[in-house]
Structures are given as structure tokens and as C-alpha cells.
Amino acid sequence: MPAGPHPEDDLIPEHVVLGGVALDVCRPRDLESLIDDDAFGAQEFLPYWAELWPSTPVLAEALGAVDLDGLRILELGCGLGLPSLVAAHRGARVTATDWAADALALLAGNAERNGLDLDLRRLDWFAPADAWPDGPPEPWPLVVAADVLYEARNGPALLRTLERVVAPGGEAWIADPGRPTAAGFWRAAAETWTLDLLGDEASGRPTVRRLRRRD
Numbered sequence: 001m002p003a004g005p006h007p008e009d010d011l012i013p014e015h016v017v018l019g020g021v022a023l024d025v026c027r028p029r030d031l032e033s034l035i036d037d038d039a040f041g042a043q044e045f046l047p048y049w050a051e052l053w054p055s056t057p058v059l060a061e062a063l064g065a066v067d068l069d070g071l072r073i074l075e076l077g078c079g080l081g082l083p084s085l086v087a088a089h090r091g092a093r094v095t096a097t098d099w100a101a102d103a104l105a106l107l108a109g110n111a112e113r114n115g116l117d118l119d120l121r122r123l124d125w126f127a128p129a130d131a132w133p134d135g136p137p138e139p140w141p142l143v144v145a146a147d148v149l150y151e152a153r154n155g156p157a158l159l160r161t162l163e164r165v166v167a168p169g170g171e172a173w174i175a176d177p178g179r180p181t182a183a184g185f186w187r188a189a190a191e192t193w194t195l196d197l198l199g200d201e202a203s204g205r206p207t208v209r210r211l212r213r214r215d
């Protein structure tokens, strides 16, 4: 599992307002310095977690538009984890996951800065069971992710992970900027899930697709 150099030393503080929630967060200043040749050689790992991607605000806005009080939410590939922070601020009980240990370390600090409580866990879509060595957790009514379909190989692994972590009758909300690599995932997902759009596609912004379990 990849773990690059620790970024805590060189952070930029930022005030952001997402989904109606104001947050004070820190993020790494220099993304290049986080590149680890060994981790790339082993798993083609790049520190994508350290960037604020345009799908994040769109997912955060979707979360800001509904009542989350007391809802259990799981975020996959959380990176900087802003949707998780927004959801926790709005009363959800959030588990934020990524395969990058440094992402989770930074998110722990950002949660603390904002007085929020998150459950943080290393979860690799290619081996999701390893995240819970003591047995599978209770699945979640809502699982969210932003910009996780940037490589075609992610799609099948994500779909298998969703089958494992979304509760019967539950939903997954996936924000995506329209990446061509996502097309195979949407097609495969439509065979076993009911898909629709939250919001509209007109603006050219990333969209949030909702996947609802059929079983």
C-alpha cells in the first residue's frame, strides 16, 4: 500500500466554503515533492490525493442539499476529503477512506482543525476486505466518491467495492468530470444498479451520478 513522504511540513492553509459549510483546511504546497518513484514502480501510485479536484465541490454541494443528520456515510478515494468534512459538519457519521496513508494523516489534522470527528481507514479498491481485518462492517446507506474513475482499471474494482459496502436499498453518489475512462464503469454499473443524475449536466461542470441498488 503506498505511503509517500509525509507532507505535514509544507502546507498551505485555505478557507473554503462548500455545500454551505465553511472549513479551514491545509493542503500540501508542492505536489511534485510528494512523488515517490518506488510507490509508482510498485502500483503506479501518484499523489493525486493531494490536489483539490473540480468534482469535489460538486459532490460537496450535493451533500449540502439534503438532510444528513445521523446518516452513516462512506467516502471512497477521499483525497483531501472535503466532502467527508462537509457531511460530518452536517451531522453525518462519516468513514473516509483512501489507499494513501498520507491523505488520511492530513485529513485527520483537517478534521481536528474544524472540530469534526471522522473515522479514517486505508481502503484499496483492489483489496477492500483488507480494510476490515476483523470482519466486514455493516454496509452503508450512502457511499460517495469524487473523481475516482480516471483510469479504466479502477472501474471493475470500484464496482466490486460498491457491491460490498453499499447497504441493501442504499445508494452511491459518484462525482465525475466526464472522463472518457469512466464510460465502461457507467455501462457495467447500469447492468445491476439504477443510475440517474443528481442536478443537471447543462453547465459543463462535473456531474454527480446516483447508483441505487436494485436488490
Ligand SMILES: C[S@@+](CC[C@H](N)C(=O)[O-])C[C@H]1O[C@@H](n2cnc3c(N)ncnc32)[C@H](O)[C@@H]1O
Pocket (backbone or CB within 6 Å): 048, 049, 050, 051, 052, 053, 054, 055, 056, 076, 077, 078, 079, 080, 081, 097, 098, 099, 100, 103, 123, 124, 125, 126, 145, 146, 147, 148, 150
Ligand atoms: C483524482 S483523486 C480524487 C481525490 C478526491 N476525491 C477529490 O475529488 O479531490 C483520486 C483519489 O483516489 C485515490 N485512489 C486511487 N486509487 C485508489 C485505490 N486503488 N484504492 C483507494 N483509493 C485510491 C487516490 O489516492 C486519490 O485520493
